[in-house]
Amino acid sequence: MLTERMREFVLDLELVVAAESRPGARAAEVAEALRGLLGSGDVLRPEHMEPAPDGYRQHVVHVDPLSRFSVVSLVWLPGQQTPVHDHVCWCVVGVLRGREEEICYELDEAGVPHQRSTSHNAPGEVCWLVPPKGDVHRVRNDGDSLAVSIHVYGADIGKLGTSINRVYPEPAGEHAHTGFPLAGD
Incomplete structure (x- = not known):
């Protein structure tokens, strides 16, 4: 079940993906719709904001019946x-709540990031990204409280389970990740 505001957002997304087929333009229009959603009060149901102690948690909030997009909340301690x-x-x-740090990477000729x-x-x-260029990154909660972000993916995350295509080796001098997402609803 969706909140009323999320239901309206999903209707907006359906219009965007029906009208725009170019991935970059589609992502830019979805970004505008998401900006409007973030400041509009009750966006997520409480169960879509539950964290997990062993790794960031992914909650699939909505999957488009035609598999054109998915809305997912990621919850980070x-x-x-x-x-x-x-x-x-x-x-x-x-970002709905808290603070997230995003570190973007370039791959060298050997595929090493x-x-x-870095942005906070x-x-x-x-923000948005469109593969295959400029989409290698790491995201983390670098704050001292719960962080919740809403992600819109151009795929059926319910079927795929994740939006991650490839995981790269840890760059020298960086700490290993604290866990893959734990499945939610």
């Missing part, structure tokens, strides 16, 4: 992070 990874599809991320940039995203901030 302080210090939890992803491995360095890339994606199977375009992705739009908005090297840090390119607070509530209301939205």
Whole structure:
């Protein structure tokens, strides 16, 4: 079951994906819709904001019946992070609560990731990525409280289980990840 505001957001997404087929343009339009959602009150049901002690938790909130997109909440306790990874599809991320650090990487000729940039995203901030370029990153909760972000993926995450395409070796000098997502609802 969705909140009323999430139901409206899903209807907006259905219009976007029906009207725009180019992945980059689609992600940009989804980002605008997500910005509007983040400041609108009750967005997620309480069960979609439950963390897990062993790793960040992924809750599938909605899957489009035509498999064009999925809405997922990721819930992070302080210090939890992803491995360095890339994606199977375009992705739009908005921070609902807490703070997330995103480290972006470039791959050298041998496929080894090297840090390119770091950003700190607070509530209301939205970013997106479109494979195959510029989508290698690591995300973590670098704050001292619970972080919740809403992700819109251009694939059926209910079937795939994850948006991660490949996991890369840990770059020299970085700490290993604290766990893969734990399945939610």
